[in-house]
Amino acid sequence: MEIPYTTEVRKDTGLYNAKVGIWLFLASEVMLFGALFSSYILLRVGAVEWPYGWLNIPLGTANTLVLITSSITTVMAWASLKMGNFGRFKMYHAITLCCALTFLGIKSYEYHDKFIHYQVDLKDGRIVDGHMEENNKDEIVILGRYAKNMHDVLDLHERKDLAKPAPIKIERSDIAYMENYGPWHNTYTAIYFTLTGLHALHVIGGAIVIFYLWAFGGKMWKSDPERFTNRVEISGLFWHFVDLVWIFLFPVLYLL
Amino acid sequence: MANLFESLRQGTAKLLGMPVLASEHGQQVDNLIIYVHWLMMALFVGWLAYFAYALFRFHRSRNPKADYIGVRNHASNYIEVVVALVEAVILLFVAVPLWAKTVDKFPAEKDSTVIQIVAQQFAWNVRYPGKDGEFGAQDMKFVSADNSFGVDPADPKGKDDIVTLNEVHVVVNKPVLIRLSSKDVIHSFKVIAMRVTQDAIPGMRIPLHFKPIKEGRYQINCAQLCGEGHASMANGYMIVQSQEEFDKWIASQTPAGAGGGSFE
Amino acid sequence: MQATHAIPHSGIHEEHHEDAGFWRTYVFSTDHKVIGIQYGVTALCFLFFGFLLMLMMRWQIAHPNAPLPLFGPLLHSIVGDQMAAGVKNAAGSIIGYSITPTLYNSFGAMHGTIMVFLAIVPLAFAAFGNYVVPLMIGAPDMCFPRVNMASYQSYVVGGIIMLVSFFIPGGAAQAGWTSYSPLATSIASHGQTFWLIGMIFLITSSLLGAVNFIATIIQLRAPGMTWMRLPFFVWAQFVTAFLLLLAFPPLEAAGVMQLMDKVAHTSFFLPTGLAVGTLGHISGGGSPLLWQHLFWFLGHPEVYVLILPAIGIVAEVIANNTRKPIWGYKSLVYSALTIGFLSFIVWAHHMYLTGMGIRVATFFQTTTMIISIPSVIILTCLFLSLWGGSIRFNTPMLFVMAFLPMFGIGGLTGLPLGFNFSDLHLHDTYYVIAHFHYIVAPGTIFALFAGIYYWYPKMTGRMMNEFWGRVHFWLSLICMNLIFQPMFAQGMAGMIRRMSDGGANYTAAHNTATGLEVIGGLSDSLIRLHVFILWAAVCLGLAQIPFIINFFWSIKHGKPAGSDNPWNATTLEWQTPTPPPHGNFAKAPIVYRGPYEYSVPGHATDFTPQNEPDKA
Numbered sequence A: 001m002e003i004p005y006t007t008e009v010r011k012d013t014g015l016y017n018a019k020v021g022i023w024l025f026l027a028s029e030v031m032l033f034g035a036l037f038s039s040y041i042l043l044r045v046g047a048v049e050w051p052y053g054w055l056n057i058p059l060g061t062a063n064t065l066v067l068i069t070s071s072i073t074t075v076m077a078w079a080s081l082k083m084g085n086f087g088r089f090k091m092y093h094a095i096t097l098c099c100a101l102t103f104l105g106i107k108s109y110e111y112h113d114k115f116i117h118y119q120v121d122l123k124d125g126r127i128v129d130g131h132m133e134e135n136n137k138d139e140i141v142i143l144g145r146y147a148k149n150m151h152d153v154l155d156l157h158e159r160k161d162l163a164k165p166a167p168i169k170i171e172r173s174d175i176a177y178m179e180n181y182g183p184w185h186n187t188y189t190a191i192y193f194t195l196t197g198l199h200a201l202h203v204i205g206g207a208i209v210i211f212y213l214w215a216f217g218g219k220m221w222k223s224d225p226e227r228f229t230n231r232v233e234i235s236g237l238f239w240h241f242v243d244l245v246w247i248f249l250f251p252v253l254y255l256l
Numbered sequence B: 001m002a003n004l005f006e007s008l009r010q011g012t013a014k015l016l017g018m019p020v021l022a023s024e025h026g027q028q029v030d031n032l033i034i035y036v037h038w039l040m041m042a043l044f045v046g047w048l049a050y051f052a053y054a055l056f057r058f059h060r061s062r063n064p065k066a067d068y069i070g071v072r073n074h075a076s077n078y079i080e081v082v083v084a085l086v087e088a089v090i091l092l093f094v095a096v097p098l099w100a101k102t103v104d105k106f107p108a109e110k111d112s113t114v115i116q117i118v119a120q121q122f123a124w125n126v127r128y129p130g131k132d133g134e135f136g137a138q139d140m141k142f143v144s145a146d147n148s149f150g151v152d153p154a155d156p157k158g159k160d161d162i163v164t165l166n167e168v169h170v171v172v173n174k175p176v177l178i179r180l181s182s183k184d185v186i187h188s189f190k191v192i193a194m195r196v197t198q199d200a201i202p203g204m205r206i207p208l209h210f211k212p213i214k215e216g217r218y219q220i221n222c223a224q225l226c227g228e229g230h231a232s233m234a235n236g237y238m239i240v241q242s243q244e245e246f247d248k249w250i251a252s253q254t255p256a257g258a259g260g261g262s263f264e
Numbered sequence C: 001m002q003a004t005h006a007i008p009h010s011g012i013h014e015e016h017h018e019d020a021g022f023w024r025t026y027v028f029s030t031d032h033k034v035i036g037i038q039y040g041v042t043a044l045c046f047l048f049f050g051f052l053l054m055l056m057m058r059w060q061i062a063h064p065n066a067p068l069p070l071f072g073p074l075l076h077s078i079v080g081d082q083m084a085a086g087v088k089n090a091a092g093s094i095i096g097y098s099i100t101p102t103l104y105n106s107f108g109a110m111h112g113t114i115m116v117f118l119a120i121v122p123l124a125f126a127a128f129g130n131y132v133v134p135l136m137i138g139a140p141d142m143c144f145p146r147v148n149m150a151s152y153q154s155y156v157v158g159g160i161i162m163l164v165s166f167f168i169p170g171g172a173a174q175a176g177w178t179s180y181s182p183l184a185t186s187i188a189s190h191g192q193t194f195w196l197i198g199m200i201f202l203i204t205s206s207l208l209g210a211v212n213f214i215a216t217i218i219q220l221r222a223p224g225m226t227w228m229r230l231p232f233f234v235w236a237q238f239v240t241a242f243l244l245l246l247a248f249p250p251l252e253a254a255g256v257m258q259l260m261d262k263v264a265h266t267s268f269f270l271p272t273g274l275a276v277g278t279l280g281h282i283s284g285g286g287s288p289l290l291w292q293h294l295f296w297f298l299g300h301p302e303v304y305v306l307i308l309p310a311i312g313i314v315a316e317v318i319a320n321n322t323r324k325p326i327w328g329y330k331s332l333v334y335s336a337l338t339i340g341f342l343s344f345i346v347w348a349h350h351m352y353l354t355g356m357g358i359r360v361a362t363f364f365q366t367t368t369m370i371i372s373i374p375s376v377i378i379l380t381c382l383f384l385s386l387w388g389g390s391i392r393f394n395t396p397m398l399f400v401m402a403f404l405p406m407f408g409i410g411g412l413t414g415l416p417l418g419f420n421f422s423d424l425h426l427h428d429t430y431y432v433i434a435h436f437h438y439i440v441a442p443g444t445i446f447a448l449f450a451g452i453y454y455w456y457p458k459m460t461g462r463m464m465n466e467f468w469g470r471v472h473f474w475l476s477l478i479c480m481n482l483i484f485q486p487m488f489a490q491g492m493a494g495m496i497r498r499m500s501d502g503g504a505n506y507t508a509a510h511n512t513a514t515g516l517e518v519i520g521g522l523s524d525s526l527i528r529l530h531v532f533i534l535w536a537a538v539c540l541g542l543a544q545i546p547f548i549i550n551f552f553w554s555i556k557h558g559k560p561a562g563s564d565n566p567w568n569a570t571t572l573e574w575q576t577p578t579p580p581p582h583g584n585f586a587k588a589p590i591v592y593r594g595p596y597e598y599s600v601p602g603h604a605t606d607f608t609p610q611n612e613p614d615k616a
């Protein structure tokens, strides 16, 4: 006796097995990111002052558009298979994969930008905040500005009153404490890196699956087209979910 | 009737082995526990009796042919409803109001012994407002190994505060108001005889209150796993004494100075 | 097999023919029955290991810092001095090694973790679920055989990581199975890191399993197997799978965050104003309570994961051995579903004493009371099922009959904990320990024993020895109660859990040492109970020997089951060849009736299998 409904749908449920599977899996994914979002809210509510305007909105918007495009091409790729056109499928999913790479590229640029961004507390109580230009033995150069207080460091949203970034040379001996904007910097960077990092992992995972189907799917397409189309649909559903998560991440982390 | 109830209650207390009691609200804690156990015993004994009978009566040797339907009446539904009702009553008319009292009806500071306690691995730091009756200003950012309370060194009010380690003195028949916190991991402040338990959580300052009604020296337990010393965090004592003795003790203490909790 | 050969193969099936060779058949098998047995044996081993840890802990509780017999030198050679301290005699020569508080803590944490995540869940959910569910619903296998294999492998990896953590410097996790931050984060050694990574594998395993179970039950029910014709065991597994699917991810999220706190020095769970040397510079601003909320959001559903499959087994065995239908099958099903939903909104009853306001407290007390009602209903139905039965007492039935009152005790003692105001006295005492052990040990474990004795003939074609089964039963029942009953007394007297010295520091003896007389220390008679419990636990261990021997001996020498359906049962798993071939059924069975059609009036035999056609 063989496992039924691997490709054909079961009458009373109207689904084939893998479809049920992926929806259940996505349900658990919702709980996973749901938990992280609730943690975000709790941390933000508990914070004295929550950073504002730290992320590059144009880049975020760009990434959002990139992912939306990829979702569209994913649908098109599946539709082309439904219409029996393997070539168009190749074409569309090629675009999907490019989008995935672009997204990851932009994201890693944003990460790098945070890792070279330093907050330097001087012994005289002043704060220097900006990007590390030079990092020498006994002096460093920060392309940034002096901040009167933490508010000037945390809230950068449409702050016309803040000075334009300029190179600032600092003796190491004057530095009380200095730290870059890694996850450890504060709870905002912590949740930012955790959420986007986890999301990036999902992007990579999804991309690998799609690439596999894209590159090596030909054989199965010939032997069992229906099954292959289903697999593409499943991977597509996952991809849409990853996209959807970002649709939440973007406003939460960049805009609000 | 009334004293039957009373003797029943005391009987149950013995049976359960309720420990010594030395606080006002403690009586109500014990009572709630006792009432709930009555419900439990009723259910358990009742069902057990039925159970034993059923096992005997329907052993295959006595009942070779099973009955396809089995129980026909709906007595069980009534039992379930009753259980639900009893639970509801206990919940709405005993448990909730009592908890409301514990976390809401705080005594006024002026007519109660006000104390700050900060737990650490593995001891209790205790702080009294000195003669001025006011604590020095505090802030998390001042907290450090030798300033458990995070007292602002600049604040004069802090100068006369009195700090002890592992020794909580309180006045009998006078409400006690404790502000509880921790400087490292989570501990839990438990005095069995007072029927108080409260987690001491770093980053939070949680108030608790109770009224000791029996003089004596009681042990303070740490009820939350807090590291390898958890079991030996047992050197804290709560001394319940008369007002005079308490004042004498306060007078005998030397103010901590701004530093706060360094105990050399 | 023949049947399977007849049908042209599609990709996945190539690799698990019976003739696919040893590795594919027994180690990397995708057959749900093999995977079920793999899960079962592995989990039983972990169960035993978890028990050994506890035996050593009980010794330390009974005789603090006295040299540990048998295991002492072994431990010392494994974990070294700071974990197993040398005990010197008057002459100053080492006479043995004792468990240090640190080691006690990691044993405690690992006992909890192993028992819950590596023993009971894999046994109750994965092992029995895998073996029995597809057979019961008339399916050839799980929906996704490969995913099924991956789930088992991920479980093994997680288990290995947990075991390895005992051998690393500083030893395994020490912050309890609840791993509360900041403690979990602030302990310098890497045990906690291993614990977190291990948990992520175990969670993955459970998620894969849950998806597979639910999909299988939805998709692969045989023709005629409608929802209300499912055996209750299948319903129980179905609800359990949903609990795992939706409750585990939040713990995974929490685990990731605690891992970040540990390795990337973030402060998710670390508040401002911490003075802990081992942490170094931290930004602060986090919340210790956040961890507790996320943990218990899993934690409470998890406890129902521990009990629901057990109740499922109980229902099957009762129906079969009373020779009559389960009373109130529908109420059982709806109660199980209700428990499933409610168990997501009671978690904070584990956090009553974290400084909870009235509103929150009222909410969680209420939900906690409400969730006890469906449990009451379930037990009531099971009890009433006995009425009018023709009860035969074989080993499975004995264990099941013991389960009922044991679960009763465990459940009832949940009520005083459920009220915030009485929890004030009972929280974190041995009363809690006794409460849940009554449910998971003489409760769940007994149900699992019942399941093993009950389905053994289906797996092997032979019965386990009845006499030794009864010996195993009576000894286990007595010992379990001798172990856990005293803990209620200790807890009521205020004895705290997780104490590496069993509370010696709180005894009258200790207090008189401080000079002044102290009110309300632990009485010596209570402390003396420790020794009693220790030996009861030792006996419990010995009581398992008949079982272990019986278990292995019967595979070859047990009395042959005689037929495919030795218990004269109605459900589908008994309507297959024994042991079922790959693919289970020669052809898809068709289901004509509900699961428990025993003693149907006018029917020739006293049982009517689900797949027996109605005679026109």
Ligand code: HEA
Pocket: B043, B044, B045, B047, B048, B051, C178, C303, C304, C306, C307, C349, C350, C368, C369, C371, C372, C373, C375, C376, C377, C379, C380, C404, C405, C406, C407, C408, C409, C410, C411, C412, C414, C415, C417, C418, C419, C423, C426, C427, C428, C432, C435, C436, C439, C440
């Ligand atoms: C399988 C596991 C399981 C189950 C089913 C339950 C069921 C229940 N639990 Fe328990 N619980 C745990 C496992 C479980 N628990 C664990 C592991 C902990 C500790 C975690 C830790 O801190 O480490 C815990 C802790 C715990 C606490 C926290 C205590 C504290 O830390 O202070 C609370 C508080 O509300 C609680 C309540 C309940 C309630 C109300 C139920 C209810 O669902 C019970 C409902 C059942 C009944 C009401 C029984 C009905 C009986 C009859 C109808 C009559 C029977 C009579 C005969 C059979 C003769 N439990």
Ligand code: HEA
Pocket: C041, C044, C045, C047, C048, C051, C054, C058, C108, C109, C111, C112, C113, C115, C116, C120, C175, C176, C177, C178, C306, C433, C437, C440, C441, C442, C445, C483, C497, C498, C499, C500, C537, C540, C541, C544, C547, C548, C551
């Ligand atoms: C499902 C969960 C589960 C189970 C089954 C058990 C089973 C047992 N537990 Fe435990 N326990 C916990 C979950 C569990 N426990 C948890 C979560 C904690 C809290 C940890 C913490 O504080 O963080 C705890 C804590 C805990 C404590 C408190 C420690 C402390 O607070 O300091 C104690 C004390 O006695 C204890 C004892 C026992 C005993 C004697 C058993 C016995 O019932 C064991 C019975 C088992 C056997 C007798 C083995 C049978 C083996 C076989 C049959 C093998 C067969 C093998 C083959 C055939 C291959 N447990």
Ligand code: CUA
Pocket: B120, B122, B186, B187, B188, B222, B223, B224, B225, B226, B227, B229, B230, B231, B233
């Ligand atoms: Cu402090 Cu336990």
Ligand SMILES: [Cu+2]
Pocket: C299, C300, C303, C346, C347, C349, C350
């Ligand atoms: Cu719970």
